[in-house]
Amino acid sequence: MNRESxxxxxxxxxxxxxxxxxxxxxxETDGLMxxxxxxxxxxLPETIAEVQAIMSLCHKAGxxxxxxxxxxxxxxGATPHPDGIVLSxxxxxxxxxxxxxxxxxxxxxxVTNLAISRHVASLGLFYAPDPSSQIACTIGGNVAENSGGxxxxxxxxxxxxxxxxxxxxxxxxxxxxxxxxxxxxGLDLLALxxxxxxxxxxxxxxxxxxxxxxxxxxxxxxxxxxVSVAADAVGKIIxxxxxxxxxxxxxxxxxxxxxxxxxxxxxEEAAALLICELDGSGTELEAQAxxxxxxxxxxxxxxxxxxxxxxxxxxxWQGRKSAFPAVGRLAPDYYCMDGTIPRRELASVLxxxxxxxxxxxxxxxxxxxxxxxxxxxLILYDANxxxxxxxxxxxxxxxxxxxxxxxxxxxxxxGVGIExxxxxxxxxxxxxxxxxxxxxxxxxxxxxxxxxxAVPTLSRCAEFGAMHVHRGEEKFxxxxxx
Amino acid sequence: MISADQSEELxxxxxxxxxxxxxxxxxxxxxxxxLGNAPEADFPTLSVAGHxxxxxxxxxxxxxxxxxxxxxxxxxxxLAANQQYLPFEPPAFGSESTIGGVIATGLSGPGRPFRGAxxxxxxGATIISGAGECLSFGGQVMKNVAGYxxxxxxxGSYGVLxxxxxxxxxxxxxxxxxxxxxxPLSVQAxxxxxxxxxxxxxxxxxxxxxxxxxxxxxxxxxAMARIRSTADGELAEDHIWAQIRDLSLPEIAAADVxxxxxxxxxxxDLLGETCLxxxxxxxxxxxxxxxxxxxxxxxxxxxxxxxxxSTETKQRFGTFHxxxxxxxxxxxxxxxxxxxxxxxxxxxLFEEA
Ligand SMILES: Cc1cc2nc3c(=O)[nH]c(=O)nc-3n(C[C@H](O)[C@H](O)[C@H](O)COP(=O)(O)OP(=O)(O)OC[C@H]3O[C@@H](n4cnc5c(N)ncnc54)[C@H](O)[C@@H]3O)c2cc1C
Numbered sequence: 001m002n003r004e005s006x007x008x009x010x011x012x013x014x015x016x017x018x019x020x021x022x023x024x025x026x027x028e029t030d031g032l033m034x035x036x037x038x039x040x041x042x043x044l045p046e047t048i049a050e051v052q053a054i055m056s057l058c059h060k061a062g063x064x065x066x067x068x069x070x071x072x073x074x075x076x077g078a079t080p081h082p083d084g085i086v087l088s089x090x091x092x093x094x095x096x097x098x099x100x101x102x103x104x105x106x107x108x109x110x111v112t113n114l115a116i117s118r119h120v121a122s123l124g125l126f127y128a129p130d131p132s133s134q135i136a137c138t139i140g141g142n143v144a145e146n147s148g149g150x151x152x153x154x155x156x157x158x159x160x161x162x163x164x165x166x167x168x169x170x171x172x173x174x175x176x177x178x179x180x181x182x183x184x185x186g187l188d189l190l191a192l193x194x195x196x197x198x199x200x201x202x203x204x205x206x207x208x209x210x211x212x213x214x215x216x217x218x219x220x221x222x223x224x225x226x227v228s229v230a231a232d233a234v235g236k237i238i239x240x241x242x243x244x245x246x247x248x249x250x251x252x253x254x255x256x257x258x259x260x261x262x263x264x265x266x267x268e269e270a271a272a273l274l275i276c277e278l279d280g281s282g283t284e285l286e287a288q289a290x291x292x293x294x295x296x297x298x299x300x301x302x303x304x305x306x307x308x309x310x311x312x313x314x315x316x317w318q319g320r321k322s323a324f325p326a327v328g329r330l331a332p333d334y335y336c337m338d339g340t341i342p343r344r345e346l347a348s349v350l351x352x353x354x355x356x357x358x359x360x361x362x363x364x365x366x367x368x369x370x371x372x373x374x375x376x377x378l379i380l381y382d383a384n385x386x387x388x389x390x391x392x393x394x395x396x397x398x399x400x401x402x403x404x405x406x407x408x409x410x411x412x413x414x415g416v417g418i419e420x421x422x423x424x425x426x427x428x429x430x431x432x433x434x435x436x437x438x439x440x441x442x443x444x445x446x447x448x449x450x451x452x453x454a455v456p457t458l459s460r461c462a463e464f465g466a467m468h469v470h471r472g473e474e475k476f477x478x479x480x481x482x
Numbered sequence: 483m484i485s486a487d488q489s490e491e492l493x494x495x496x497x498x499x500x501x502x503x504x505x506x507x508x509x510x511x512x513x514x515x516x517l518g519n520a521p522e523a524d525f526p527t528l529s530v531a532g533h534x535x536x537x538x539x540x541x542x543x544x545x546x547x548x549x550x551x552x553x554x555x556x557x558x559x560x561l562a563a564n565q566q567y568l569p570f571e572p573p574a575f576g577s578e579s580t581i582g583g584v585i586a587t588g589l590s591g592p593g594r595p596f597r598g599a600x601x602x603x604x605x606g607a608t609i610i611s612g613a614g615e616c617l618s619f620g621g622q623v624m625k626n627v628a629g630y631x632x633x634x635x636x637x638g639s640y641g642v643l644x645x646x647x648x649x650x651x652x653x654x655x656x657x658x659x660x661x662x663x664x665x666p667l668s669v670q671a672x673x674x675x676x677x678x679x680x681x682x683x684x685x686x687x688x689x690x691x692x693x694x695x696x697x698x699x700x701x702x703x704x705a706m707a708r709i710r711s712t713a714d715g716e717l718a719e720d721h722i723w724a725q726i727r728d729l730s731l732p733e734i735a736a737a738d739v740x741x742x743x744x745x746x747x748x749x750x751d752l753l754g755e756t757c758l759x760x761x762x763x764x765x766x767x768x769x770x771x772x773x774x775x776x777x778x779x780x781x782x783x784x785x786x787x788x789x790x791x792s793t794e795t796k797q798r799f800g801t802f803h804x805x806x807x808x809x810x811x812x813x814x815x816x817x818x819x820x821x822x823x824x825x826x827x828x829x830x831l832f833e834e835a
Contacts, residue, residue: 101677101748124681146627157625159634160602175808180746181784182594182764183638185802186813186832191601191634195627212681239542241565241655280683284705340623342543372624412625420628427628431615435820439630442815455629 001061003040013053016044027086030071030078032419039080046091048174048204054087055202056172064451067198069110069141072133074336075417077197077453089140095119102180103210104163109140109203116208125210128155132321140203146195148413150246153371159194166205170444197415198450200443214279218289219313222301223270227251230272231346233299234370238343240295246277247371254323254367261326264319267303275320323367331363331380335392339403340412343373352402353377360395374412401426416454425461433458483556485535489616489647495528496645497614499825508641508827510551511578514587518640518830519801520793530582530645537648541566544653545605545622550582550646557581566653569597573728582646588638591727592687595762601637603652609636609644612821622650641827643820657700662722663715665695669753676762677748684709689726690759698723726760733757737769739791741777745784752780
């Protein structure tokens with residue numbers, strides 16, 4: 001089908017079809033700005049029937065479909081396909097039902113993450129997963145990426161907080177996985193959908209679990225004069241049986257950037273900060289905060305601040321929450337990585353990252369979900385400097401390989417998309433990648449949903465394999481082992 | 483603790499079955515063979531019980547990686563020695579229950595509504611696919627979105643996709659203290675109180691049995707002291723939760739036919755017939771007076787499974803709740819891809835024709 005007839009066909013089933021160059025440009029990237037691709041057509045359906053008709057049409061015509069929420073994804077999951085359409089879920093932005101009895105909310109996929117918590121706040125409830133992008137990102141995108149946030153250490157990821165999905169198959173059928181009950185018969189398709197990056201089905205409705213807002217919250221900020229000491233303190237907190245709601249870490253470049261940006265009152269000379277949030281009932285929380293305070297001091301903290309009042313807590317969090325834009329002011333460009341490692345490796349991996357930074361001649365700032373071992377090194381570079389982008393990408397690839405070597409993974413929450421597709425060849429063997437392709441084909445036999453993302457073709461890996469050493473073998477023989 | 487790696491032998495047996503086309507019945511401790519659909523014929527068993535031992539456990543990581551044949555009791559006591567536990571509180575149907583069986587049947591205990599299900603705690607898995615290949619998915623870290631989440635898919639899969647070799651599970655510190663309070667109430671009255679109680683942060687289980695609402699609170703010593711002095715109810719033995727979990731309460735243990743209803747917690751369906759109400763109302767255990775009663779027919783919503791019953795009862799009504807057409811097709815499509823020769827527990831979870 002040529003573009004003209006495709007447009008005509010789409011216009012006959014969907015009220016809002018974008019075809020002019022100017023407006024198509026809005027959709028040419030997601031949060032991974034480096035990869036641009038102008039889509040041929042963008043559709044903005046408003047009803048489930050429209051989405052079904054669009055899918056059925058594209059399925060018959062073999063036209064690739066890339067679902068899009070808010071386009072805040074950081075791995076190119078929503079980057080358009082050169083021969084395909086972008087299916088925006090932006091108009092599905094209603095909260096359909098709040099069920100206080102069962103602590104559930106039924107929402108459309110284009111509702112933003114934060115809108116859910118805002119909507120139920122007056123009932124004393126909230127939706128727990130809170131990606132830093134929560135003002136903008138959609139719940140449909142959260143499901144597709146299995147997004148996490150600052151509070152996932154205690155409350156889990158998206159997959160732990162979604163009870164049911166309504167989906168549309170590539171053929172255009174509407175179906176459900178999960179339910180308002182706690183489990184359903186058959187294979188756990190609900191779990192499988194999480195993190196599937198728009199490759200298995202179009203999410204058209206999400207039923208999330210709500211939680212009561214904790215009675216009180218206490219935030220502790222602890223400063224350290226050595227990154228390794230701070231990293232080791234993370235393990236000590238967990239080993240003591242304390243499960244904070246959030247446990248975040250920032251290194252010196254991130255601290256200084258944040259301080260300069262929002263003046264949160266962070267000690268700029270500190271090598272690292274831990275921000276630890278506890279929640280619970282009043283008096284017990286006080287006791288736990290005292291225990292944590294003692295533990296942090298014993299673990300080598302040089303300064304500790306407590307905040308219990310909302311305004312003070314917000315101030316302590318503010319620096320962390322604005323760390324990305326703050327770091328963005330340090331260099332013309334930054335590249336956000338997302339590996340996860342076992343907590344015990346934090347200190348050694350942070351050291352190796354700084355060695356790698358020197359090796360590649362680029363700056364790096366670290367601000368991340370320490371409690372989960374989920375790193376977000378922000379590589380600083382200048383895309384206008386010849387060779388800088390390539391160096392940043394090479395540095396990033398080295399960090400990911402390091403994560404795999406330490407028993408971790410190339411992506412904790414941002415997804416593979418197109419960004420980390422080569423690293424998938426490092427993390428998985430051919431047989432496992434083949435299973436991923438099989439899973440995909442079970443849901444999408446003709447492969448129209450977001451083709452080319454998340455799972456590399458085996459031939460791509462064969463080519464890439466010629467350039468790298470497989471897992472199990474030491475990747476950086478030139479680096480000192482810590 | 484015994485440790486033995488039999489993955490190669492097991493993979494060889496699966497490959498052999500694949501080549502001959504002769505199906506296998508996967509077995510761990512043989513404590514759950516009665517669950518799900520009975521094998522279609524007298525297929526040979528593939529015993530995973532010898533493939534056992536803890537591969538990795540570092541308490542401060544909150545992760546344990548164990549081989550599938552490891553007895554559940556061994557894992558539970560190792561964790562307990564480190565003040566940790568499996569938050570999904572899996573039932574043990576006898577001391578031989580293995581971790582592989584626990585994951586494959588995907589059954590969670592009373593803490594499910596508050597702490598999550600089996601699948602919520604699966605971080606990684608190694609399996610032998612129906613093609614005889616050893617495959618690894620997920621890992622030992624808390625967050626991992628590389629590739630489809632095949633490891634969580636193993637929870638509750640009844641072995642139809644692959645033979646579990648090992649799993650990595652998220653564990654948690656045991657709460658400092660636990661208090662169980664019982665309030666004499668009818669099932670309807672208890673059910674009506676559950677939503678309100680589930681808002682209390684310390685509540686970690688809510689059930690009703692034998693004329694009593696049972697509320698479990700967990701948390702710090704201090705919090706439990708407060709609850710003991712302020713909350714409604716008589717102090718009861720914590721042991722009741724193990725009985726609820728293991729289905730060893732007298733009427734339930736004695737039942738020849740036992741139905742499991744998984745339903746929206748607030749629904750009122752079959753409350754009057756419920757013998758044991760768990761999961762804030764979302765899980766209902768029903769012992770029909772007549773063995774050949776179609777309990778499923780009495781439901782207006784939710785799902786009913788014949789948890790225990792004769793092959794005849796299961797065949798007559800269907801063991802599992804029927805799936806809607808599209809999910810049923812997707813289940814089958816996944817099965818065909820993981821196990822193209824149809825040799826792993828065929829028919830155990832759904833009809834594969
Ligand atoms: C400043 C910033 C901070 C961030 N912080 C975090 C963080 O703390 N934690 C975190 O996890 N992520 C974070 N992210 C990443 C991003 O916000 C998340 O991945 C988010 O879930 C993406 O949602 P979206 O609506 O923007 O999805 P998009 O970017 O539009 O799409 C993401 C993927 O989901 C698919 N998709 C979208 N909607 C649907 C649907 N309805 N059905 C099927 N597939 C669909 C797309 O095809 C694509 O593959 C951050 C991003 C930015 C820019």
